Amino acid sequence: MAEGEAKVVSVEEPKVMAVEEANKGLDYIPEVILKKRKNRDELAFIRKKQLELGNFGKKKKKVADIKRPEDFVLEFRAKEIDLIRMKQRVKRPRATPPPVKSNLVFIIRIQGKNDMHPKTKKVLNSMQLRSTFTGVFAKATDGLFQKLLKVQPYVTYGYPNGKSVKDLIFKKGYTIIEGNPVPLTDNNIIEQALGEHGIFCIEDIVNEIARVGDHFREVMRFLGPLKLNKPEAGVLHGKKQEFSEGGDTGNREDKINDLIIKMN
Numbered sequence: 001m002a003e004g005e006a007k008v009v010s011v012e013e014p015k016v017m018a019v020e021e022a023n024k025g026l027d028y029i030p031e032v033i034l035k036k037r038k039n040r041d042e043l044a045f046i047r048k049k050q051l052e053l054g055n056f057g058k059k060k061k062k063v064a065d066i067k068r069p070e071d072f073v074l075e076f077r078a079k080e081i082d083l084i085r086m087k088q089r090v091k092r093p094r095a096t097p098p099p100v101k102s103n104l105v106f107i108i109r110i111q112g113k114n115d116m117h118p119k120t121k122k123v124l125n126s127m128q129l130r131s132t133f134t135g136v137f138a139k140a141t142d143g144l145f146q147k148l149l150k151v152q153p154y155v156t157y158g159y160p161n162g163k164s165v166k167d168l169i170f171k172k173g174y175t176i177i178e179g180n181p182v183p184l185t186d187n188n189i190i191e192q193a194l195g196e197h198g199i200f201c202i203e204d205i206v207n208e209i210a211r212v213g214d215h216f217r218e219v220m221r222f223l224g225p226l227k228l229n230k231p232e233a234g235v236l237h238g239k240k241q242e243f244s245e246g247g248d249t250g251n252r253e254d255k256i257n258d259l260i261i262k263m264n
Helices: 002-024 031-055 069-091 118-126 142-150 162-172 187-197 202-210 216-222 256-263
Strands: 104-109 134-139 155-158 174-177 180-183 250-253
Touching (some): 104 256, 134 216, 155 256, 174 187, 187 202
Parallel strands (some): 155 250
Antiparallel strands (some): 104 155
């Protein structure tokens, strides 16, 4: 009988211990320790990235330049929001647009980096606006204004006068030869590329652009996008609202000439 009782005790003991362990629950970990663990893991991640960059001989980045996982999430959300707003701008019924005052438009990219959706970037690239503070001349057409509507938060544009065209081409004009930018200081280069269209010097280029002549497209293919100066503080306010509403973007009409003076 004693042996039977001993067997019962040996069977029941593990069950009792399991119940006791379950009743204990998880150990409490103070919040301070959890924060320290998180900071330690983040520093380890950053240090690992720094070592990887150093091992491959690349220029070491600052800690602030290394993206954390949450940065990628925020960047992805910003791109999706940008795409949604682009579609809304295109579909939104708009009031009758102001009459076009000139056949020539000058467009400046003033914003946009990691918050742009790839479709937005594709439209900007199609207009040769691959980086901020670059500018291009374009012929005013319905297709152009449709493109500008898609990328409105990142560009400003208007109607340049003859003086602005001349100043921009003389100071910032260049062409690309064998992958290298070459300033328009030698008329022989212009004659070789555009002589068949009756354009032999830089003055002819200015005239063709200003009047949007028959060979405007050929001239724009010859020229590279104009690299403008970053404006002084206070000229642009970093607002993606339209210029008519107190922001920086959209149509400035004739006032684009004031901005050209400050960025040329």
